[in-house]
Amino acid sequence: xxxxxxxxxxxxxxxxxxxxxxxxxxxxxxxxxxxxxxxxxxxxxxxxxxxxxxxxxxxxxxxxxxxxxxxxxxxxxxxxxxxxxxxxxxxxxxxxxxxxxxxxxxxxxxxxxxxxxxxxxxxxxxxxxxxxxxxxxxxxxxxxxxxxxxxxxxxxxxxxxxxxxxxxxxxxxxxxxxxxxxxxxxxxxxxxxxxxxxxxxxxxxxxxxxxxxxxxxxxxxxxxx
Amino acid sequence: xxxxxxxxxxxxxxxxxxxxxxxxxxxxxxxxxxxxxxxxxxxxxxxxxxxxxxxxxxxxxxxxxxxxxxxxxxxxxxxxxxxxxxxxxxxxxxxxxxxxxxxxxxxxxxxxxxxxxxxxxxxxxxxxxxxxxxxxxxxxxxxxxxxxxxxxxxxxxxxxxxxxxxxxxxxxxxxxxxxxxxxxxxxxxxxxxxxxxxxxxxxxxxxxxxxxxxxxxxxxxxxxxxxxxxxxxxxxxxxxxxxxxxxxxxxxxxxxxxxxxxxxxxxxxxxxxxxxxxxxxxxxxxxxxxxxxxxxxxxxxxxxxxxxxxxxxxxxxxxxxxxxxxxxxxxxxxxxxxxxxxxxxxxxxxxxxxxxxxxxxxxxxxxxxxxxxxxxxxxxxxx
Ligand SMILES: Nc1ncnc2c1ncn2[C@@H]1O[C@H](COP(=O)(O)OP(=O)(O)O)[C@@H](O)[C@H]1O
Ligand SMILES: [Mg+2]
Numbered sequence: 001x002x003x004x005x006x007x008x009x010x011x012x013x014x015x016x017x018x019x020x021x022x023x024x025x026x027x028x029x030x031x032x033x034x035x036x037x038x039x040x041x042x043x044x045x046x047x048x049x050x051x052x053x054x055x056x057x058x059x060x061x062x063x064x065x066x067x068x069x070x071x072x073x074x075x076x077x078x079x080x081x082x083x084x085x086x087x088x089x090x091x092x093x094x095x096x097x098x099x100x101x102x103x104x105x106x107x108x109x110x111x112x113x114x115x116x117x118x119x120x121x122x123x124x125x126x127x128x129x130x131x132x133x134x135x136x137x138x139x140x141x142x143x144x145x146x147x148x149x150x151x152x153x154x155x156x157x158x159x160x161x162x163x164x165x166x167x168x169x170x171x172x173x174x175x176x177x178x179x180x181x182x183x184x185x186x187x188x189x190x191x192x193x194x195x196x197x198x199x200x201x202x203x204x205x206x207x208x209x210x211x212x213x214x215x216x217x218x219x220x221x222x223x224x225x
Numbered sequence: 226x227x228x229x230x231x232x233x234x235x236x237x238x239x240x241x242x243x244x245x246x247x248x249x250x251x252x253x254x255x256x257x258x259x260x261x262x263x264x265x266x267x268x269x270x271x272x273x274x275x276x277x278x279x280x281x282x283x284x285x286x287x288x289x290x291x292x293x294x295x296x297x298x299x300x301x302x303x304x305x306x307x308x309x310x311x312x313x314x315x316x317x318x319x320x321x322x323x324x325x326x327x328x329x330x331x332x333x334x335x336x337x338x339x340x341x342x343x344x345x346x347x348x349x350x351x352x353x354x355x356x357x358x359x360x361x362x363x364x365x366x367x368x369x370x371x372x373x374x375x376x377x378x379x380x381x382x383x384x385x386x387x388x389x390x391x392x393x394x395x396x397x398x399x400x401x402x403x404x405x406x407x408x409x410x411x412x413x414x415x416x417x418x419x420x421x422x423x424x425x426x427x428x429x430x431x432x433x434x435x436x437x438x439x440x441x442x443x444x445x446x447x448x449x450x451x452x453x454x455x456x457x458x459x460x461x462x463x464x465x466x467x468x469x470x471x472x473x474x475x476x477x478x479x480x481x482x483x484x485x486x487x488x489x490x491x492x493x494x495x496x497x498x499x500x501x502x503x504x505x506x507x508x509x510x511x512x513x514x515x516x517x518x519x520x521x522x523x524x525x526x527x528x529x530x531x532x533x534x535x536x537x538x539x540x541x542x543x544x545x546x547x548x549x550x551x552x553x554x555x556x557x558x559x560x561x562x563x564x565x566x567x568x569x570x571x572x573x574x575x576x577x578x579x580x581x582x583x584x585x586x587x588x589x590x591x592x593x594x595x596x597x598x599x600x601x602x603x604x605x606x607x608x
Pocket of ligand 1: 014016035036038040042
């Protein structure tokens with residue numbers, strides 16, 4: 001699915017990422033763990049083509065998007081990627097239905113069945129009957145389901161989730177993780193950032209970030225310390 | 226497109242008060258624009274209608290005015306018309322009369338004089354004789370005191386008078402007040418029509434010009450030609466009569482009013498535009514999170530720019546529509562004070578809407594561009 005070679009990222013003098021090497025196979029469910037400020041979001045933004053200013057090489061499905069123009073980049077984000085964020089990032093004045101519909105508005109894929117697509121994902125995340133509600137009328141878990149529905153409505157190959165359970169209690173987190181597991185079993189590749197090891201257990205593989213460096217297991221992180 | 230406009234309506238609806246205040250400037254501006262156009266259109270409409278001719282622009286009128294007291298047979302003759310029509314740029318010439326009076330020669334015994342003649346009016350106060358309505362076969366005539374004095378020394382009543390070969394009997398004498406205008410004689414209506422209607426005094430020559438010809442120049446040439454060749458050059462004077470002259474002063478006042486309203490319109494549209502820009506800047510910075518979300522889910526930077534541009538235009542067009550309604554009411558009020566009727570044309574409405582759209586586009590452009598150009602990662606950090 002994707003291959004990262006010697007990627008680095010600096011904010012001015014501050015090095016947020018250094019020498020990152022990572023390969024993710026199709027259909028994999030990868031967890032990225034690390035303490036706050038370690039560079040998890042920075043990495044995942046690069047992987048999600050949200051941030052283009054990095055050094056090194058990043059190939060998504062064997063293609064580098066470093067010098068691709070904004071329009072093409074936006075299209076790839078809309079059609080091939082799905083994002084889930086810690087704080088849901090829903091449009092607060094739009095209904096559940098309208099929030100989920102957003103990626104379809106901008107998609108270049110021909111869609112005659114927009115309504116069906118939305119109804120389908122609403123069922124998948126278990127929000128039947130909530131179509132007309134505003135996000136503020138939903139619980140945190142329900143809001144995150146809306147965000148997941150929005151991320152998958154365009155049937156992306158890769159879901160990128162940045163601390164999707166960060167704002168949820170452990171019971172709700174479990175429900176959300178069950179949805180992710182189901183999506184992964186259906187063939188979607190998932191990269192998920194978390195600092196909760198219980199949540200990370202849902203993934204097939206976990207990598208660790210500390211101070212901008214990536215480690216493949218916890219032991220090497222400890223050695224680093 | 227409709228869904229994008231709906232999104233715009235929704236976003237505008239979210240901040241009704243703020244957006245309405247922003248619209249006020251546009252409402253005033255557009256109402257003023259509409260008033261200007263309505264007054265202008267109404268004025269030209271009235272002017273062209275008043276002339277009874279739609280191509281007044283290609284017409285000039287040469288007027289003849291006798292200098293001696295009613296001593297001419299005629300103003301312009303067919304000969305004169307012929308001369309005038311040969312002036313380069315003139316298509317054709319039509320002779321006309323500003324009054325319905327005919328000119329004729331009246332004689333009694335050896336005395337002959339030129340007179341102005343008209344058909345009998347409904348009421349006429351006589352100093353001598355008795356007034357009655359003459360029918361066509363009647364050869365009666367009423368003459369003025371001065372004509373009576375010229376032709377007859379003593380009593381004129383029941384005397385015979387010859388007018389261009391026809392004999393009439395004087396039935397009464399009327400006096401002409403110093404502030405009054407009357408011809409020298411009146412005959413029966415039918416008689417006038419049968420005998421004298423082709424002798425109506427032609428004191429106007431209307432020149433119809435070729436498109437694009439120099440009105441002023443041709444007018445001058447025509448007057449010059451008549452001064453040297455006109456058959457009545459010795460008994461009267463020729464001049465270019467300007468039908469616009471009456472309205473000229475009025476037009477000037479109107480122009481002043483128009484400039485003032487245009488000034489108000491311009492200023493309020495400028496202020497409105499700045500208001501729109503300001504409100505769009507606020508909107509854009511308030512909605513950084515929304516922009517980030519849309520960008521992450523496939524919106525291109527031009528999608529974002531268009532979204533805010535549409536919003537800005539919709540805001541201005543709503544203001545424009547309210548302004549048109551407001552302007553319509555204003556025009557109704559103005560019409561109570563105008564000597565003509567200001568009219569709102571479809572063109573004025575289209576122009577008003579175009580101006581609102583332009584304000585939205587121009588002043589919404591920079592904020593929308595700012596929204597489109599924002600760094601994505603930064604946007605997604607917003608809460
Ligand atoms: N825009 C930025 N400018 C400067 N420093 C930044 C910026 N974004 C993140 N950082 C810094 O980079 C480091 C990694 O940030 P981030 O990837 O958000 O961490 P995480 O998601 O692991 O908590 C942090 O020390 C943070 O302060
Ligand atoms: Mg983070």
